[in-house]
Amino acid sequence: MNYLWGGMILLGVVYGAISGNLQEVTEAAISSAQEGVSLCITMVAVLAFWSGIMEIAQKIGLLKKMEQIMEPVISFLFPQVPKGHPARGHIATNMIANIFGLGSAATPAGLSAMEELKTLSDPEDRPAIASDAMCDFLIINISSLQLIPVNIIAYRSQYGSANPSAIVGPAIVATLISTVAAVLFIKIRRIFFGKRNIL
Amino acid sequence: MKMLLYLSEAIIPLLLLYIVGTGLVKKQNVYEDFLTGAKSGIKTAVQLLPTLIGLMVAVGVLRASGFLDFLSELLGKLLGGLGTTTELLPIALVKMVSSSAATGLLLDLYKQFGTDSFLGLAASIMLSCTETIFYTMSVYFMAAKVTKTRYTLAGALFSTIVGIVSSVLIAKLMVS
Numbered sequence: 001m002n003y004l005w006g007g008m009i010l011l012g013v014v015y016g017a018i019s020g021n022l023q024e025v026t027e028a029a030i031s032s033a034q035e036g037v038s039l040c041i042t043m044v045a046v047l048a049f050w051s052g053i054m055e056i057a058q059k060i061g062l063l064k065k066m067e068q069i070m071e072p073v074i075s076f077l078f079p080q081v082p083k084g085h086p087a088r089g090h091i092a093t094n095m096i097a098n099i100f101g102l103g104s105a106a107t108p109a110g111l112s113a114m115e116e117l118k119t120l121s122d123p124e125d126r127p128a129i130a131s132d133a134m135c136d137f138l139i140i141n142i143s144s145l146q147l148i149p150v151n152i153i154a155y156r157s158q159y160g161s162a163n164p165s166a167i168v169g170p171a172i173v174a175t176l177i178s179t180v181a182a183v184l185f186i187k188i189r190r191i192f193f194g195k196r197n198i199l
Numbered sequence: 200m201k202m203l204l205y206l207s208e209a210i211i212p213l214l215l216l217y218i219v220g221t222g223l224v225k226k227q228n229v230y231e232d233f234l235t236g237a238k239s240g241i242k243t244a245v246q247l248l249p250t251l252i253g254l255m256v257a258v259g260v261l262r263a264s265g266f267l268d269f270l271s272e273l274l275g276k277l278l279g280g281l282g283t284t285t286e287l288l289p290i291a292l293v294k295m296v297s298s299s300a301a302t303g304l305l306l307d308l309y310k311q312f313g314t315d316s317f318l319g320l321a322a323s324i325m326l327s328c329t330e331t332i333f334y335t336m337s338v339y340f341m342a343a344k345v346t347k348t349r350y351t352l353a354g355a356l357f358s359t360i361v362g363i364v365s366s367v368l369i370a371k372l373m374v375s
Contacts, residue, residue: 001340001348004333008257008296016264024263032259036252043247047240053218055236056229060221100210111243111342118343129347130340138339139354142330144362149327155306156323161314170320170369171327178328178362185354 051108054093063089066096077140077183078133080120087116091137098145113137136186143182144175243342250341254334258296267293286312290322291363296333301326321370328362330355 016025057063067074070092074081081087090113097106114134121131149171157164222229261267271292275285286308294301305322312318332355340348 001336001346004352005253005257008261011266012257012260012264015266015269016260019265019269021263021265024265025260028259028263029256032255033252035259036255037248039255040244040248040251043251044241044244047244048237049240051240051243052233052235052237053215055232055239056222056227057218059227059232060218060225062218062221102211102214105211105214107338108240108243110339114339114343114345118345128345130343130345130349130351134340134343134345135349135351135354138336138351139358141339142332142335142355143358144328144330146327149323151302152305152323152327155302155309156314156319159306159309159314161319163315166315166373167320167323167327170324170366170373174324174328174362174365174369177365178358181361182354182358185357189350189354 046104047108047111050105053105054108054112057093058089063093066092070095077136077186080133081117085116085120087113087120087133090116094141095145098141099147101146101148101150103146110137110141132190139182139186140179143179145179146175147172247338247341250337254337258300258333261296262293262300286318287321287325287363287367291325291329294326294329294331295359296331298331298334317370317374320373321367324366324369325363328366329359332356332359 012025013022016022054063067089070088073095074088074091075083078088078091081091090109093109094106094113097103097109114137117131117134117137120133121129148168152167152171153164156167219229222232267289271285271289274288274292290301290304290308293304305326308322309319314320314323332352336348336351336355340346340351
């Protein structure tokens with residue numbers, strides 16, 4: 001992350017200097033920081049709302065139910081997370097919300113999942129190193145789980161598509177392929193480098 | 200299909216109805232629970248502020264420098280032999296760092312080539328099966344206060360590239 005972020009800044013400045021866009025780079029740095037603040041304000045609203053709803057969902061046992069539905073999947077993908085650990089419920093909720101395209105509901109569950117996974121790794125020994133479960137969870141998450149790309153369908157119909165939803169089937173296939181690729185990646189990695197496991 | 204769109208519009212209200220309704224039936228103190236959850240949500244979001252600023256600045260600087268355009272042009276030239284993917288590469292690259300910027304490029308492409316052209320279809324599928332890698336990694340790892348992300352980026356890039364390639368292939372099948 002360190003090198004990724006640093007690299008992006010350096011590349012931007014160096015390339016900006018070469019191409020004579022330094023003025024734009026300066027402006028972008030400040031205006032992007034402002035964008036970050038307004039994004040955060042949106043996040044405050046979204047996270048507050050969904051975390052509030054999730055709290056009720058947890059009290060009525062909905063998270064437990066989602067955990068049960070996703071049980072086989074989670075045991076397969078995250079064998080190192082013990083049964084009954086709260087991380088499982090959050091992972092299940094995050095995945096289900098993503099599958100149904102409720103990205104904003106998925107975020108608070110995903111963040112809680114990461115916090116819970118953190119309690120599983122050895123915090124004194126390696127405070128800032130991601131555990132296997134964290135990496136695997138994020139790779140699956142980034143592989144995209146959303147089945148129906150509602151926003152894309154909306155854009156397509158807005159721009160005069162004859163059949164806006166023609167991409168639903170293909171998008172499901174592509175999403176499945178990329179998710180299978182992610183699962184293969186984490187499974188194969190575990191076979192070859194599993195000895196260096198960090199829980 | 201109308202049904203599907205209607206369902207996706209109604210899913211959040213229905214979810215609210217179900218969760219709050221069940222809470223009331225089970226005699227839960229739903230309002231208090233909501234406030235407790237909201238409070239922790241706000242705390243999480245505020246802790247994310249530095250991350251979000253850092254993220255937006257890096258993406259903004261890179262975009263403003265013109266580097267992204269340069270890179271996608273370069274890749275387009277290198278991969279020019281592989282067919283009409285030059286227009287798709289910028290979208291694929293931008294989507295890895297910023298979802299809203301990628302949407303902007305998608306709409307440009309719709310305007311220029313049409314939504315149901317090969318490019319329109321390929322880009323639509325591509326954006327449906329990929330996530331914003333940089334954003335997701337920053338925000339999620341920030342929540343766990345992790346700085347060493349090990350093999351996450353490699354895995355995420357791998358599944359994203361597989362997704363992009365299959366989008367192009369599927370779109371080719373659709374127009375042929």
